[in-house]
Every structure is written in C-alpha cells, then in structure tokens.
Amino acid sequence: MFSKNEEKLEDVVSRLLKKLGRTLAVAESCTGGLVSNLLTNVQGSSEFFLEGIVSYSNQAKKDLLNVSEKLIEEHGSVSAEVAKAMASGVKERAQADIGLSVTGVAGPAGIDKEKPVGLVYVAMVINGDMECKEYRFFGSRIGIKKCAADAALDMLRLGLSKKTTKY
Amino acid sequence: MFSKNEEKLEDVVSRLLKKLGRTLAVAESCTGGLVSNLLTNVQGSSEFFLEGIVSYSNQAKKDLLNVSEKLIEEHGSVSAEVAKAMASGVKERAQADIGLSVTGVAGPAGIDKEKPVGLVYVAMVINGDMECKEYRFFGSRIGIKKCAADAALDMLRLGLSKKTTKY
Numbered sequence: 001m002f003s004k005n006e007e008k009l010e011d012v013v014s015r016l017l018k019k020l021g022r023t024l025a026v027a028e029s030c031t032g033g034l035v036s037n038l039l040t041n042v043q044g045s046s047e048f049f050l051e052g053i054v055s056y057s058n059q060a061k062k063d064l065l066n067v068s069e070k071l072i073e074e075h076g077s078v079s080a081e082v083a084k085a086m087a088s089g090v091k092e093r094a095q096a097d098i099g100l101s102v103t104g105v106a107g108p109a110g111i112d113k114e115k116p117v118g119l120v121y122v123a124m125v126i127n128g129d130m131e132c133k134e135y136r137f138f139g140s141r142i143g144i145k146k147c148a149a150d151a152a153l154d155m156l157r158l159g160l161s162k163k164t165t166k167y
Numbered sequence: 168m169f170s171k172n173e174e175k176l177e178d179v180v181s182r183l184l185k186k187l188g189r190t191l192a193v194a195e196s197c198t199g200g201l202v203s204n205l206l207t208n209v210q211g212s213s214e215f216f217l218e219g220i221v222s223y224s225n226q227a228k229k230d231l232l233n234v235s236e237k238l239i240e241e242h243g244s245v246s247a248e249v250a251k252a253m254a255s256g257v258k259e260r261a262q263a264d265i266g267l268s269v270t271g272v273a274g275p276a277g278i279d280k281e282k283p284v285g286l287v288y289v290a291m292v293i294n295g296d297m298e299c300k301e302y303r304f305f306g307s308r309i310g311i312k313k314c315a316a317d318a319a320l321d322m323l324r325l326g327l328s329k330k331t332t333k334y
Binding site: 031049050056057063 | 219
C-alpha cells in the first residue's frame with residue numbers, strides 16, 4: 001500500500017499521471033505484459049496509457065523498440081544497456097512523455113552464472129532524464145514477474161512524485 | 168479447467184503450441200496485456216510467444232498493427248473488422264504462425280448504445296483462416312478483462328485442437 005487510502009501502486013501511479021497530464025508507454029520483456037495489465041486495470045487509463053510492447057523475442061526488441069543488434073550481442077538482452085534502450089525506444093515510438101521498461105530473467109532457468117534467475121533491470125526516461133536500477137529477486141517465475149512489475153511501477157511513482165519534476 | 172490434470176487454459180494452450188511447434192503474436196486492446204501476461208506465466212513460453220502489442224491508442228493500432236484510419240473511422244475501434252485487422256497485423260509484423268487479437272469495451276463507461284460495456288471481439292488468424300467472434304460480457308472492468316482474455320485463449324485452444332489443422 002502506497003497511500004493513506006490503501007490505494008494499489010497502479011492506482012497511485014495512474015492518479016499522478018492524470019494529475020500531471022503526462023502520457024506513458026511501456027516495454028516489457030520478463031514481466032510479459034503484467035505492467036501494462038496492472039495499469040489498464042485502472043479506470044480511465046486510456047487517458048495516459050498509449051501502448052505497451054511485450055518484446056519477448058530479440059527480433060521484437062530490434063523491430064519495435066529500435067534496440068540495436070550490437071547492443072544485445074555486447075551486453076545481452078538482460079542488461080542495463082538494453083533496458084535503457086527499450087525505455088528510450090518505446091518512448092520515441094509512441095511519442096509518449098515517459099518510457100518505462102523491464103528486462104530480466106523470470107526463470108526457472110537462468111541464462112548463465114552472471115545472469116541468474118531473478119536478475120531484473122528496470123529503466124525509465126522521464127523529464128529528459130534516464131534512470132536504471134538492477135534488482136535481484138527470489139521466488140517463483142510468477143513471483144519474480146510480480147516483484148519486477150512492482151519495481152517498475154514504484155520507479156514511475158517516485159519519478160512522478162519528485163518535487164523537482166519540471167512538468 | 169480444460170483438461171483432466173486441472174491445467175489452466177494458458178497451460179493447455181502453451182502445451183499445444185509447443186507440441187505443434189507453432190509461434191504466436193498477440194494484439195490486445197481492452198485486455199491491456201492480460202493475454203500476454205497469462206501466456207508468459209507459463210515456463211518456456213519464449214519458445215512460442217514472439218511478442219505482444221497492447222495497442223491502447225488508435226495511433227498504436229495504426230502504427231504497430233497497420234490497421235487503417237478508414238477502417239477505424241467506418242467501424243470503430245471496437246468492431247469485428249478492427250479485431251480481424253489487428254490479428255492479421257500482429258501476425259504479419261511478428262512473422263508468427265498465428266495472430267490473436269482482442270478489442271472491446273472494458274468499462275465502466277461504454278462508447279455508445281451500440282457499443283456497450285462488455286462488448287468484445289476476439290479474432291485469430293491460424294492456418295490461413297480468419298476467425299472472429301463477438302461476446303457480450305457482464306461485470307466489473309477487471310472481470311470483463313478476464314472473461315475476454317479467457318475467450319481469446321479458448322479460441323486459440325480450439326483452433327490448435329482441430330483435427331483438420333494442417334500443420
């Protein structure tokens with residue numbers, strides 16, 4: 001719960017987006033549509049939610065989000081670099097005010113020792129700034145998806161709540 | 168439950184897709200990412216799930232799914248015609264074997280008398296054939312999203328189960 005009224009995280013974020021009159025586009029890999037699903041559970045989300053892209057394949061990341069082959073080859077699809085490119089890519093594609101992205105390893109199989117199950121990157125372009133955080137979650141595939149989606153929504157909440165936000 | 172083993176609908180569909188070696192792309196409007204989210208809850212879904220597009224705005228339907236302005240103007244974004252164009256559009260974009268789409272009115276506000284809350288169209292391109300069904304669901308926004316997502320997954324299940332499927 002993130003407010004006195006026991007609102008859900010997606011309700012708080014939606015209220016802030018509507019209040020500020022800002023639009024959002026989301027690019028998801030490991031969360032597989034969960035971030036978009038939570039946001040569109042909120043009444044009136046069509047006011048701010050322009051589009052969500054579930055770029056599960058690397059081809060989709062390249063075609064839809066303009067993530068370069070080179071970036072994926074050099075850093076892997078689960079990396080801060082690719083998360084940032086996804087956030088920028090979806091923001092540009094949708095012509096949205098804010099771009100939010102998630103990429104990670106939901107499991108049950110990890111990619112390798114350096115990319116274990118639960119490794120997640122969340123990135124956001126807001127107000128001209130890029131932000132990216134690395135997380136290490138534990139639990140089931142569905143549990144990791146939920147933690148990752150909440151981390152993305154919370155990054156958005158904090159970004160929208162900043163007093164310095166120059167909207 | 169759709170099998171003797173009490174598998175969920177998304178588990179049955181995933182098993183069939185893997186067994187047949189077919190790939191899927193999903194375009195969602197009113198379900199807002201729920202279909203993609205359910206499918207990617209299943210382990211190994213990256214084998215068949217290429218991408219999901221949550222085309223909430225009409226601009227996203229045009230840009231990402233190649234749905235024409237004329238079609239949206241003539242029939243409205245909630246129509247059999249647009250559902251079919253979304254299914255074709257996402258299949259082509261992702262170069263997937265199957266394209267599945269959902270468009271509808273999740274509410275709580277309807278579009279007009281002819282497009283009330285709960286009106287949903289599900290379309291699928293599979294095996295060279297186009298299928299489209301109209302549904303009228305009742306309930307809350309979240310309830311209608313769930314009914315619509317299940318209807319889409321069930322259309323896919325039936326399509327994959329057909330003995331005549333020429334894979």
